[in-house]
């Protein structure tokens with residue numbers, strides 16, 4: 001649905017839920033809420049460096065390992081993907097490519113491997129050098145590897161396109177291209193002030209503004225979400241069939257024709273762009289994984305801004321002092337993995353239901369000493 005631009009009153013009804021942000025997390029929240037019949041407005045503008053299209057698309061809870069309930073959530077998020085993309089295909093007719101071919105984590109020295117010999121997790125298997133080479137003959141000098149057999153990747157660019165199509169076609173979702181300047185949380189129903197001068201009113205507001213989440217005015221508490229830039233590279237070669245992590249970067253084969261190489265972790269504020277140091281580091285990381293990458297043509301270079309929290313875990317759930325404000329931000333390095341399940345949980349909470357998973361590791365209260373329980 002499109003938003004009326006003329007004759008629009010200053011105070012606009014935003015429906016049951018106003019979602020701030022149109023990245024993967026905002027769109028996944030909208031899709032899940034729309035499936036429940038909720039009336040939704042997404043307010044999103046474009047910022048250079050939006051993470052969801054820039055990402056590599058790895059679904060890698062094995063390498064990107066969290067503890068306890070956060071790990072359980074990450075595994076559930078990964079396992080949701082096949083049915084999630086199937087449901088998207090039923091509505092949109094487009095199949096989002098997902099692979100569960102497994103992820104490799106390479107070790108180039110025995111002491112690096114020893115440091116990783118912790119309690120095994122689901123689907124994890126150690127490979128000797130010989131086993132690794134029979135699985136991936138192009139891999140270079142690695143001495144051993146862990147194979148996470150249930151992990152994989154999604155084409156996040158296609159996923160974003162399909163989700164956007166889905167919400168645009170929904171009769172219960174309105175998308176407004178505008179910038180949210182501030183929230184007014186003085187009353188029972190939150191007000192959302194827009195740069196255009198309009199104010200939107202909803203029953204619930206979902207903050208899903210990625211790296212920019214902490215910059216929205218009027219929040220009840222400071223949000224420790226900061227941008228961390230990641231530079232990326234696409235190479236016209238696919239010598240490695242699996243998503244593979246080396247010590248200084250990873251490679252993600254995509255679409256049978258090219259490989260995405262990532263990523264730097266740079267604290268440079270909201271500065272988007274690429275640097276020769278960053279590109280050289282990525283090229284070296286890829287060459288270390290498979291030397292034949294050295295002769296591959298560079299197809300594309302880009303960067304994006306991860307929304308990073310101090311413990312690298314997202315913030316999901318209601319504000320402890322103002323429950324109509326739901327947080328869905330700070331997904332750090334794993335927002336592609338966690339985005340669809342975040343959307344399902346936010347839709348459940350906004351509908352007054354239990355999310356069915358322990359969200360306590362993701363409470364905003366962990367940053368302020370306040371306690372909140374959402375189970």
Ligand SMILES: Cc1cc2nc3c(=O)[nH]c(=O)nc-3n(C[C@H](O)[C@H](O)[C@H](O)COP(=O)(O)OP(=O)(O)OC[C@H]3O[C@@H](n4cnc5c(N)ncnc54)[C@H](O)[C@@H]3O)c2cc1C
Nearest residue numbers: 021023025051052056057058180210230304334335336337
């Ligand atoms: C280089 C790189 C590689 C990555 N690789 C992976 C990976 O392999 N696997 C994985 O799981 N994750 C990965 N990530 C992390 C993942 O991309 C993010 O965690 C995730 O995309 C965050 O989604 P989001 O919707 O919160 O943020 P974004 O995609 O950044 O979207 C936020 C949206 O909010 C909008 N917005 C912001 N402020 C306002 C405002 N005030 N008013 C209106 N709209 C606003 C922005 O314009 C934007 O559209 C990677 C990230 C990067 C940068």
